[in-house]
Every structure is written in structure tokens, then in C-alpha cells.
Amino acid sequence: MITTExxxxxxxxxxxxxxxxxxxxxxxxxxxxxxxxxxxxxxTKIGTLGAFGVMLSILMKVGFTPIGVKAITVGLFLLLTAPVAAHMIGRAAHRHGVDLCDISVIDEYDKTYK
Amino acid sequence: MKRYLFYSIPLALMWCFVHGSVTIENFIFGMILGPIALRPFMPLFKVGGELSFKDAIVRIPKQAKYFAILIIEILKANIMVARIVISPNIDIKPGIIAVPIDTKTNGGITAIANTITLTPGTLTIDISDDRSVLYVHCIDASDPDGVRTSIKNDLEKYVLEAFE
Incomplete structure (x- = not known):
């Protein structure tokens, strides 16, 4: 018991x-x-996993108590919503005419935005 | 009515988790709150076809496999981006690539777009109007055809199995 802790x-x-x-x-x-x-x-990638790691650490420290369960729920929601936020920011940036940096090699995105 | 009940179960479970303790009282209260929360968003869920509880249960093993692969890919993605960030000279060839997809349903497209964003070196920017092409920003776009085939073979197969 002590060892597990x-x-x-x-x-x-x-x-x-x-x-x-x-x-x-x-x-x-x-x-x-x-x-x-x-x-x-x-x-999106590093920030999400970092925040998820902090939440997972809380769960491990306090076990399946209300605080731990809430923490892991927050972590799962981060995993679910971060890609959507990135998708919207990228789309809005491209539609506002933010160009790709100079070292970019290819841009197949349709500029007409039908 | 059946549709409301179907979507209320995960919402009720979620309510239990947010509340912090999974008890029968919390679950019942979540089931009461579920339809109220669903009402404004129901027009978005015109999925078409009949929903069945049996179908949802059959898919659970495939979804478990999909999530296992997703976790491995997320870890790989993080290590890859971390290596780029801490390398002394940032040597990348970014670009936006058009990737054709076979997925047709709303749920499937959402799943594959989010999966692409969480996997190594790729980030979904937009979808074309006819829902057949995803525009993906790649941190290493020197080989567009390689990116297309890797998304098609490695990711889309599992997404199709799990969500369609």
C-alpha cells in the first residue's frame, strides 16, 4: 500500500x-x-500535451477524488478543442491575407475562398 | 425522441465527470439537463440514417484501437516539434498541401481533421466547399505526394473504421 503511493x-x-x-x-x-x-x-501540439500532462499529474497525486476527475475532464476537453481552435485561427489568418513565410515551398490553398 | 436519449447518455456521463463523482443521482440529473443542452444544437445533427444502440456498441473496439494509435501519434508529434524548436538552426520547409479525402459524414470529417492536427507535422487549415479536399499545413512539405499517401494509408483507414 505504501509502495504504491x-x-x-x-x-x-x-x-x-x-x-x-x-x-x-x-x-x-x-x-x-x-x-x-x-x-x-x-x-496546438506541444501546449496541449503539456497542459494534459499537468492535469494527469494532478489525477495521479489525488486519485479518483472529485478534484482528480475534474482535472482529467479538463485535460480531455483541451485535447478535443485545441485542434478546432488552431483550425479556425489558421483559416482566419489565411483569409485575411497573412502570407506564408519566405522559406515556404508550396501553397495549394485556393485563394478564391468559394 | 430516441435521438435525444441517445445523445444524452454521453452528456450525462460528462456531467458526472465535471461534477467530480459518478453517482446515480448525478447521472439522472445529467439526463434531465442533456435534452435542454441539446435542443439549440439539434439542427446541426442531421446525420441521416437511423441511429441504433447496437451499432454504437459494435464500434467500441475499433474506436479503442483508433485512440491507441492516436495517443502514439500525439507523442511522436510532440517529440518532433520539440526537436525542431530546440535545434540551433530552424531548418523547415513549410507549405500548404491539398489532401483529397474519402470520408463523407460530418462526424468522420471532424474526426479526421482533428486527427491530422494532432499528428506529426500537419495542421488542418480548411476544407473545400464540396467537402472532398482538406487543406493541410505541413511543417515539412518538400514531398507533397508522400504526405497525401501517408494520411490516406495511416490515418484515414482507422478513422473510417471507427466513425463510419
């Missing part, structure tokens, strides 16, 4: 650090990547 505590801290590291890398991605579309890659 120690193992869970260890994994909880490990996932918390991993999640925070991913959040940090997401922020670094926003600063370093060249244009809005590439920055969306950083925020």
Missing part, C-alpha cells in the same frame, strides 16, 4: 515536470518559429 507520487512528479517542460518548449516555439502557421504547430 510512493510509486504514484514519483510518476506524478515526473509527469508534472515533463508537462511543464513541454509547455516551456511550446512558448519557445512561439518565439522561434517564423510565421503564424508554424507557430500554431507549436501551440
Amino acid at each position: 510512493i510509486v504514484l507520487e514519483f510518476f506524478s512528479n515526473f509527469i508534472l515536470i515533463l508537462g511543464l517542460m513541454f509547455v516551456f518548449l511550446g512558448m519557445l516555439g512561439i518565439l522561434r518559429l517564423p510565421d503564424v502557421y508554424n507557430r500554431l504547430h507549436a501551440t
